[in-house]
Amino acid sequence: MPLSEQEQKLLDEMERSLYHNDADFVSAVGGARGRLNYGSLVLGILLAIVGLGVVIVGVVIHAPVVGILGFAVMFTGVLVALKRSRLSAVRGSGARSSKSGSSRSKAGFMDRLNDRWDNRDEKNE
Template sequence: MPLSEHEQRMLEQMERALYAEDPKFATALEGSGLRTYTRRRVYQAIAGFLVGIALLMAGMVAQQIWISVVGFLVMLGCAVLAVTGWRKAPKPGEQPLPGAAPQGRGTRQQRRSMMDRIEQRWQRRQDEQGH
């Protein structure tokens, strides 16, 4: 649901006030922080994947199957983390959803219901101010 012109102006005023009052905090709230966090998580998953390969190879050389299995499981887990982290990362310049958690906790349904509650509160405030 797009914002009305009045709501858009109010949002811009609040953003300007936030930047004027506390620029460091405002910068921390931008998508770049989440992008940096996600990128770091993907790099850690790639490093873990390489460790898994090393374990897999070490298990083969030492003829210890359990080490190879652990290496394979580490590789699999890290590959899943890297792919899901990469998909959830906001694109450069894109703002994350206000209800989205950085680690992807919560389902889309839960985020939607939170947004619905926020919108209902906003409408209630607007109705109270208008009357």
């Protein structure tokens, strides 16, 4: 049984609202994170490799203190590798917060996709 015109419009409105709310959620959650800092990534990977080597040495010489120290270095390396750049996080959240025409080019992928979805009916008419 087909939907009436009023029901179809209501369904379309609910669908647009759902996509708009999802895009806002994605930009709100994703806006707080910055881009990876590649210098920190390389340093973190090197620290993790050195820490793993120290853990292996600690196991070979049967010294638990050396193994624990190696684990600490390895864990620190992973934390450093996953560190996000604060400068890009501030820039990213600023671009998402304003919806003016000049900052539209700085908007994220989901914002542009949401705008295209909202404007699809206007283009067809």
